[in-house]
Amino acid sequence: MATLLYTILTRMAGGAIEVMGHVLPTAFGLLGEATLSERSSRSEVVYRLLRQAILEQALKPGTKLSEDTIADHFKVSRTSVRGALVRLNAEGIVDLRANKGACVAEPTLEEARDIFSLRRMLEAEVIRRLVADLGTTGFKRLEQHVREEQAALSDHGPLSIRLAGEFHILLAELTGSQALTRFVREVVSRCSLILARFARLHSPECAVDEHIQIIRALRSKDIAAAEKIMLEHLDAVELRAELNPDKAEPDISEILKRYAGES
Amino acid sequence: MATLLYTILTRMAGGAIEVMGHVLPTAFGLLGEATLSERSSRSEVVYRLLRQAILEQALKPGTKLSEDTIADHFKVSRTSVRGALVRLNAEGIVDLRANKGACVAEPTLEEARDIFSLRRMLEAEVIRRLVADLGTTGFKRLEQHVREEQAALSDHGPLSIRLAGEFHILLAELTGSQALTRFVREVVSRCSLILARFARLHSPECAVDEHIQIIRALRSKDIAAAEKIMLEHLDAVELRAELNPDKAEPDISEILKRYAGES
DNA sequence: GCGCCATCAATTGCATACGATAGTCGGATA
DNA sequence: TATCCGACTATCGTATGCAATTGATGGCGC
Numbered sequence: 001m002a003t004l005l006y007t008i009l010t011r012m013a014g015g016a017i018e019v020m021g022h023v024l025p026t027a028f029g030l031l032g033e034a035t036l037s038e039r040s041s042r043s044e045v046v047y048r049l050l051r052q053a054i055l056e057q058a059l060k061p062g063t064k065l066s067e068d069t070i071a072d073h074f075k076v077s078r079t080s081v082r083g084a085l086v087r088l089n090a091e092g093i094v095d096l097r098a099n100k101g102a103c104v105a106e107p108t109l110e111e112a113r114d115i116f117s118l119r120r121m122l123e124a125e126v127i128r129r130l131v132a133d134l135g136t137t138g139f140k141r142l143e144q145h146v147r148e149e150q151a152a153l154s155d156h157g158p159l160s161i162r163l164a165g166e167f168h169i170l171l172a173e174l175t176g177s178q179a180l181t182r183f184v185r186e187v188v189s190r191c192s193l194i195l196a197r198f199a200r201l202h203s204p205e206c207a208v209d210e211h212i213q214i215i216r217a218l219r220s221k222d223i224a225a226a227e228k229i230m231l232e233h234l235d236a237v238e239l240r241a242e243l244n245p246d247k248a249e250p251d252i253s254e255i256l257k258r259y260a261g262e263s
Numbered sequence: 264m265a266t267l268l269y270t271i272l273t274r275m276a277g278g279a280i281e282v283m284g285h286v287l288p289t290a291f292g293l294l295g296e297a298t299l300s301e302r303s304s305r306s307e308v309v310y311r312l313l314r315q316a317i318l319e320q321a322l323k324p325g326t327k328l329s330e331d332t333i334a335d336h337f338k339v340s341r342t343s344v345r346g347a348l349v350r351l352n353a354e355g356i357v358d359l360r361a362n363k364g365a366c367v368a369e370p371t372l373e374e375a376r377d378i379f380s381l382r383r384m385l386e387a388e389v390i391r392r393l394v395a396d397l398g399t400t401g402f403k404r405l406e407q408h409v410r411e412e413q414a415a416l417s418d419h420g421p422l423s424i425r426l427a428g429e430f431h432i433l434l435a436e437l438t439g440s441q442a443l444t445r446f447v448r449e450v451v452s453r454c455s456l457i458l459a460r461f462a463r464l465h466s467p468e469c470a471v472d473e474h475i476q477i478i479r480a481l482r483s484k485d486i487a488a489a490e491k492i493m494l495e496h497l498d499a500v501e502l503r504a505e506l507n508p509d510k511a512e513p514d515i516s517e518i519l520k521r522y523a524g525e526s
Numbered sequence: 527g528c529g530c531c532a533t534c535a536a537t538t539g540c541a542t543a544c545g546a547t548a549g550t551c552g553g554a555t556a
Numbered sequence: 557t558a559t560c561c562g563a564c565t566a567t568c569g570t571a572t573g574c575a576a577t578t579g580a581t582g583g584c585g586c
Contacts, residue, residue: 041361041569067538077571078538079342086346090353092445098304099538099577111441118442125384178374179381179453182355183446190442304539331567340541341568362547362568 042076043083049074050084054093054104055165055189056158057196061106065094093189105193112194116238119187120231123168126184127214127230129175131223138174142215145170149208164207165192171214191237199241210236305339306346312337313347317356317367318428318452319421320459328357328365356452368456375457379501382450383494386431389447390477390493392438394486401437405478408433412471427470428455434477454500462504473499 050070053059065085067078074081085102088094095105107115130138145167152160165188172184210233217226313333316322328348330341337344348365351357358368370378393401408430415423428451435447473496480489 043569068536079570079572082539083345083349083569086349087353090350100579101538114440114442118440118446121384121388177377177381179377179450183381187442306539329567342540342542345569346539363549364567 042074042080046070046074046076046080047084047087050088051091051093051189052162054088055192056162057192058158059104061104061193061197063104065102065104067101091186091189093193105190106197107190107194109198111190112198112241115187115190115194116234116241119184119191120234122180122184122187123171123230123234124227126168126172126175126180127218127226128223129177129180130171130218131221131226134174134218139215139219141170141174142167142218146208146211146215149211153208161192164211165189167207167211195237195241203240207233207237305337305343309333309337309339309343310347310350313351314354314356314452315425317351318455319425320455321421322367324367324369324456324460326367328367330364354449354452356456368453369460370453370457372461374453375461375504378450378453378457379497379504382447382454383497385443385447385450386434386493386497387490389431389435389438389443390481390489391486392440392443393434393481394484394489397437397481402478402482404433404437405430405481409471409474409478412474416471424455427474428452430470430474458500458504466503470496470500 050059050065059065067081067085070081071078085094085096089096089102093105094102096102145163149160149163149167152163168188169181169185172181175181210229213229214226214233217229220226313322313328322328330344330348333344334341348357348359352359352365356368357365359365408426412423412426412430415426431451432444432448435444438444473492476492477489477496480492483489
């Protein structure tokens with residue numbers, strides 16, 4: 001497991017890494033002046049890289065995140081790594097068990113449905129607000145994003161997975177509500193974990209088409225229609241996750257609970 | 264300023280039990296996940312104490328949170344304090360500016376309205392879910408909580424402020440949705456900050472009465488009525504905050520922006 | 527052969543130390 | 557006298573070292 005983590009981190013540090021439009025330096029560059037002048041603390045950089053690795057499903061749910069391993073590969077001290085892990089834990093995408101280390105969170109089926117339910121509510125609100133007052137610059141940004149998604153289709157990999165999620169975050173940002181954006185960002189992150197854990201495969205093509213439909217619905221200024229499209233899209237995403245109890249990988253603790261008489 | 268922080272922290276540690284050679288407050292209530300585990304790392308303890316101090320409005324928005332000062336008073340190292348501050352920052356109740364230290368977040372008027380808007384949406388959902396399936400044990404817990412609120416009325420202080428907020432968190436918990444609880448917890452926390460910053464005075468009596476009405480509405484199983492009561496309650500809370508731009512304390516940077524031609 | 531207990535290695539939690547950064551105060555100069 | 561500049565101090569960001577806890581391995585008794 002540690003070997004896998006090692007491999008992934010090495011690969012991530014291998015080339016230039018782009019996060020939210022900003023290019024992050026590689027692991028070797030982390031110690032350079034460029035990073036510090038960009039006002040990115042080491043802790044911040046580690047946070048972003050780990051988050052990216054998790055959201056791109058390079059680090060899968062359950063993967064152990066050893067402080068030493070991460071620190072070694074990013075050429076920073078464990079202190080910086082710990083800071084990043086605490087933040088990720090606060091966002092719910094990393095589990096932090098006392099004295100036993102951190103690992104990528106493993107949402108249960110129950111949590112998965114819970115998250116999707118909340119996500120529908122939040123994003124329906126996003127749509128309602130955007131129909132009310134999304135300007136031309138907003139549409140331009142959305143279309144630009146979709147173009148990026150399409151360009152990433154050939155990639156069939158991490159990039160398109162991330163962009164699919166970031167489309168929804170961008171929608172939330174365009175409402176101008178920081179709090180709403182924050183919550184949407186969190187449910188989208190969790191959904192990435194859920195998909196990584198339960199979904200058979202990621203099919204970005206559908207998502208991009210559906211995103212285009214959402215933009216079109218927003219243009220039409222028809223709240224009901226737009227909301228409907230968004231909810232259908234989210235249903236489609238959830239369907240891809242195959243959240244059927246019988247099909248899904250069983251959660252051991254849930255099963256043993258029954259045998260332990262904990263009801 | 265440091266003296267004030269010192270005084271507050273000392274007072275908080277006053278009526279407390281001692282654990283691990285360090286002071287813990289007696290009643291955590293819903294603050295943090297205290298009930299889940301007996302494990303109390305130093306960082307965890309600092310986190311809970313600071314959070315409590317902020318939510319009880321002992322530490323007011325804008326108060327500088329010097330790492331050294333906090334570390335000295337809780338008899339821990341700055342490392343533990345930093346961990347706590349990072350968590351609080353992730354929850355949005357502490358601002359963390361690079362190389363300039365932490366301070367209690369100061370929500371702007373705009374953010375305040377934003378938060379209240381989102382809070383209405385989230386808590387309306389809570390009510391809808393509770394009307395659907397709130398059992399007798401749930402009602403018992405709610406009534407018990409209201410009794411505590413009433414008992415704390417004479418206090419006229421921090422306790423009643425905290426309990427008023429925790430009533431809403433308890434409602435969210437009773438839905439059984441972890442994610443919903445998490446978000447409600449966050450908006451309620453932010454609202455405490457908002458009230459601390461803008462409200463003239465806290466009047467717990469009204470709140471308790473309104474909480475009783477909410478419970479009654481839940482009993483009636485009338486979704487529309489229950490939702491209406493809740494929204495009215497939140498309106499009342501917001502009204503108490505007096506979020507009128509003209510009355511509110513001006514935000515200096517906002518004002519200076521205009522004069523600096525940043526428009 | 528099987529299960530229990532002690533010792534050990536690995537990893538985390540915490541504290542301290544050091545270098546870096548931002549704000550402050552005093553002096554020099556126009 | 558007012559302004560600007562430089563040193564200083566306080567505080568933060570990071571690294572490193574040590575203590576504490578956990579999980580594992582081997583030995584012992586049954």
